[in-house]
Amino acid sequence: MLITADMKMADLIHLDFQLLAVIQRIGIPLGFREKTIDEVCKENNVNTDFFLQISNSFHDKDFFPKERFFEFKAEWLVNFLRRTHQCILEHKIPEIELKIEGLVEDLKATTRNYELIKNFFTEYIRELKIHMELEDNKVFPYVVELDKSLEANKKTPKFEESFSDYNIQKYLEDHNDIEEKVFDLKNILIKYLPPPMDNCKYNSLLFEIFRLEKDLSDHAKLEDKVLIPKVKLMEREIKNL
Amino acid sequence: MVRIIIADPSYLVRKGLSTILNELKCVTQISEVSTPDEISDAIISEMPNMMIINTSLSSIPEVDSLIKKQGTELNIISIFNSPLPNNSSEKLISILDGKSVLLNKLRNQVKNVQQSTQQQENSEELSDREKEVLQKVALGKTNKEVANELFISTHTVISHRKNITRKLGIKTVSGLTVYAILNQIIGMDDIS
Structure with missing residues (x-):
């Protein structure tokens, strides 16, 4: 509808x-x-x-009205993506972490398995944080300044100072996939971990992981299909200033 | 499970084909794409068995070479925007075809793919060679190191790794490490 x-x-x-x-x-x-x-x-x-x-x-x-999205202010999109990061890092990830910790009782017989899953996820959180912090601290401020510069028809002092030699290509070069590990975690839990005693707990962990995966893929779609192409267009414009 | 990508610039055509495929009542996972970029993304993320693709897309050189790279594992059905002769191959469909023609052709094609994937999925177990590769990858070795130690080419290592990922549904090295430990292919002490 x-x-x-x-x-x-x-x-x-x-x-x-x-x-x-x-x-x-x-x-x-x-x-x-x-x-x-x-x-x-x-x-x-x-x-x-x-x-x-x-x-x-x-x-x-x-x-997915890609062209319509291009017409909106870059700042709106950036704010939306920022709040998504915040929600994922401050709510979704800690929830999953807690649920994994809740499994310790069930996996007591095999502490090894618990440690494996826990470490796997801890490593993932570290990667996710690095990825999102780079966007929050570098890419998004860059996009906002770029937008301001275009609006003012000249490069803002802050743009000259912080971003004169930055471009979105640099970001794309060290932009890694943050969805693959979630995909793996899902399959490990569904297919390979010995069955738990408490299915309810286990299922609710899986539900959260499925939700996180969907959230990340919607988020990546906005970044890859809208934000990045839009920034590329803006970069072309700023060259003409 | 048969995984299908429908690649067509037209939303109407994609939806129509999806609807028809859904009538086939065999387990399928359908994803719809409309541009060359989306095709290459979907081939990586969906690991499709079959792609139904409009000739206006498959005739683009980069898409064509991408398809050729997939080899025989990816079954291609071509969609034409023009009419086809009555006795045309089952691998060719036209947007002007009626329901019965489409349903027949697609049913046969999907059935073929289903049979071959079922055989593959029955042999879901990793082969001994794949286990050896997995063991080394799980220990953090690069494709090149694995190739040297097993006296095979890096190309072969990559193809083993693709099969491992397809069979296990695990894409990352750390995921493979977890799997290898859970299944005693490597020990917890082997990794630092």
């Missing part, structure tokens, strides 16, 4: 509760009463069209 501006915001969540994440990451608090999407967006200084395109593409994977 196509999500439109005159729908009630509360109905949107009933339609697809996964969109709660989008609403939060775009910076809209709950408590909608009977207000429409358009009203809620305006109240929170969110561009309604941006909200609609993002929620439609998260709701329906076939719906």
Whole structure:
């Protein structure tokens, strides 16, 4: 179903509760009463069209208006991606970590297996943090300054100072895949770890991992298909300044 | 399970083919792509057995060489935007074909692929050679080191690794290490 501006915001969540994440990451608090999407967006200084395109593409994977996304301010997209990082690092990862730690009782007989899984995930968290910190501290500020420079029609002092010799290609060169390990962890848990005593705990860990995987792949799609091509276009423009 | 990629620039054609494939009632995983970049991404991430691809895409040189690189493991069915003669091969379909023609051709093709993948999946166990490769990879050795120690070419090592990943569903070296320890292919003490 196509999500439109005159729908009630509360109905949107009933339609697809996964969109709660989008609403939060775009910076809209709950408590909608009977207000429409358009009203809620305006109240929170969110561009309604941006909200609609993002929620439609998260709701329906076939719906991906790449060209429309290019028209929006880079900063909106950056803020959205930043909040996604925050949500993943501060909530999702610790939740999974706790659930893995919860398995220690069940895997007591085989401490080795527990250690294996725990270490595997700890290593993954380290990689994920490095990856996201690079984006938060370097790539996103670069994109925002690039955007400001284009708007002002001249390179801002901060751009000259911090990013004069940076470009998105540099980022792409040391950009590693952060989804593969999640895929592996899933298969190790489903196929190769000896069956646990408490299936409920184990399943809820798996649910979280599946969710994380989906979240990361949606996130990567926005970065790879929208942010990076958009930055490349912007870099071409700034050369002409 | 038969994994299929539908590669066509047209959303309508992709959806139509998906719908028809879903009527075939054999377990399939379908992913839809529309550009050369998406095709190469999907080949890596989905590990497809079959690709149904529009000739407007497969005629692009880089896509063509990508397909050739997959060898016989990837079954290709071509979609034409023009009509085909009545007795055309089962590996060719036209967007003008009717339901019965499409259903027949696709059913036969999917069935063939299904039979061969089932044989493959039954031999899910790693071969002795694959276990040797896995053991060395799990210890953190590079493809080149593995090749030297086993007196085989790096090309062969890469092809063993591809098969290991396909059979186990594990892509990263640390994932393979965990698997190797769980299955006593290497010991916990072997890694530092």
